[in-house]
Amino acid sequence: MKRIRWSVAALLLGLVGCGSIEEEAPADALRTQAATLRSCSSDLNCSSYCQCRSGACVPADVIPGPPPPTIDCDAPPLRTCSTGADCITGCGCQSGVCTRNVPSSNANCLLVPPDAFENDDTHLTASAYGAPQLKHTFHRVGDVDWILVYTPVAQVMTVQAYNVGFYQGLRVELYAYDYNNRTLGARLASGQGPSCDPFYPQCRNVTITGNVAAQGAYVVKVTDLRTLPQGDYDTLTPGNEPRYDLRMY
Ligand SMILES: [Ca+2]
Numbered sequence: 001m002k003r004i005r006w007s008v009a010a011l012l013l014g015l016v017g018c019g020s021i022e023e024e025a026p027a028d029a030l031r032t033q034a035a036t037l038r039s040c041s042s043d044l045n046c047s048s049y050c051q052c053r054s055g056a057c058v059p060a061d062v063i064p065g066p067p068p069p070t071i072d073c074d075a076p077p078l079r080t081c082s083t084g085a086d087c088i089t090g091c092g093c094q095s096g097v098c099t100r101n102v103p104s105s106n107a108n109c110l111l112v113p114p115d116a117f118e119n120d121d122t123h124l125t126a127s128a129y130g131a132p133q134l135k136h137t138f139h140r141v142g143d144v145d146w147i148l149v150y151t152p153v154a155q156v157m158t159v160q161a162y163n164v165g166f167y168q169g170l171r172v173e174l175y176a177y178d179y180n181n182r183t184l185g186a187r188l189a190s191g192q193g194p195s196c197d198p199f200y201p202q203c204r205n206v207t208i209t210g211n212v213a214a215q216g217a218y219v220v221k222v223t224d225l226r227t228l229p230q231g232d233y234d235t236l237t238p239g240n241e242p243r244y245d246l247r248m249y
Contacts, residue, residue, distance in 0.1 A: 044110050047077045079110045088113045112139040112242065120145050123175075123219045124182055132247040136161075138170075138224040139242075147220040148177070149248055151212040159220055161244040162205040164194055168242055169225040174210045179217035188218070192225060222246065 039055050040046050046057035050073035057073040079098040081087050087098035090107030098109035115137040117127040126146035127133070136145055151157060161172050171192040176185030189210035196203035212218055224242060 045077065046073060047075045049073075077110055086113065112137055114139045115243075117145060117147075120147070122146060123148070123177070123184055123221075126219055129220075129246075129248060132245060134245045135243060136222070136246060137243045143224060145222045147222070147246060148179075149218050149220065151216045151218060152214065154214045155212060156209050157212045157218075157248055158207060158209050159189070159246075159248050160205055160207040161193075161222055161246050163243070163245045164198075164204040164206065165243050168198075168204075168244070169193065170206055170244065171221075171223040171225055172206045172208050173221045173223075174208060175219050175221065177217045177219045184219070188212075220246070220248070 040052035040057050041055070043050075043052050046052050049060050049063055049068060049071045050057045051060045052058075059071050059073055079087065080096055081093035081098050082096070084091075084093045087093055087109055088107055088111050090100060090102050090105035091098045091109035092101035093099075094101070100107055100109055115135055117133060117136055118139075119125050120127045121144060123146045126148040129147050129149040133147065138145075157174075159172055159174055161170060164170060169192065171190065173187055174189040175187050177183075178185060189208040191206050191208040193206035194203045195205055195207065198204050210218075222244070226242070
């Protein structure tokens with residue numbers, strides 16, 4: 001179809017005997033070249049609101065929230081930031097974009113930095129729960145988070161991961177815990193979600209309940225259920241990041 005259009009255009013320009021095919025051809029050629037250049041192996045290779053399909057960046061099938069005014073899938077991806085804390089080690093925030101700030105670094109500045117609760121990858125290094133823990137993230141493949149909680153009174157305790165990222169599925173488990181010996185006990189409760197269609201914000205949570213004893217110690221394990229390439233742990237799309245907040249009551 002494109003060849004036919006060009007043939008007609010060339011014919012018309014030839015007939016009127018003015019203008020130049022050379023003035024139009026480069027723009028089309030450049031667009032084709034740019035689209036070819038933006039090849040990808042994962043979504044991380046693509047800019048916001050774009051996805052990698054058959055090795056090329058194309059507009060995403062689903063966009064959380066209102067669409068932006070323009071979507072340019074031929075543009076290279078960037079990780080936007082407001083401070084250096086938004087970027088991984090080896091990268092700083094320059095002009096709102098995570099950029100390598102160590103000359104010898106080969107850091108991939110598109111990746112998600114660990115959250116403030118790391119190192120919490122095992123029950124032995126679990127972070128202690130005192131108040132709702134905000135802005136947890138899964139920052140790489142296989143990342144899990146462990147949280148240690150002390151229960152002063154016997155009750156039915158609710159454990160909830162909320163403000164879960166749009167596309168994210170995760171599992172929440174509650175275990176009895178022998179704190180003196182640092183050994184895991186029985187699994188008391190487990191659940192996974194989102195609880196309903198994640199299009200609705202109220203569905204973006206996973207909630208479980210379990211019976212806990214007075215002056216007891218328990219641990220909560222939160223697991224990312226996605227099995228994505230490393231790069232997809234940051235799709236660079238606001239609202240689509242692998243994150244959650246956690247509360248117990
Ligand atoms: Ca972790």
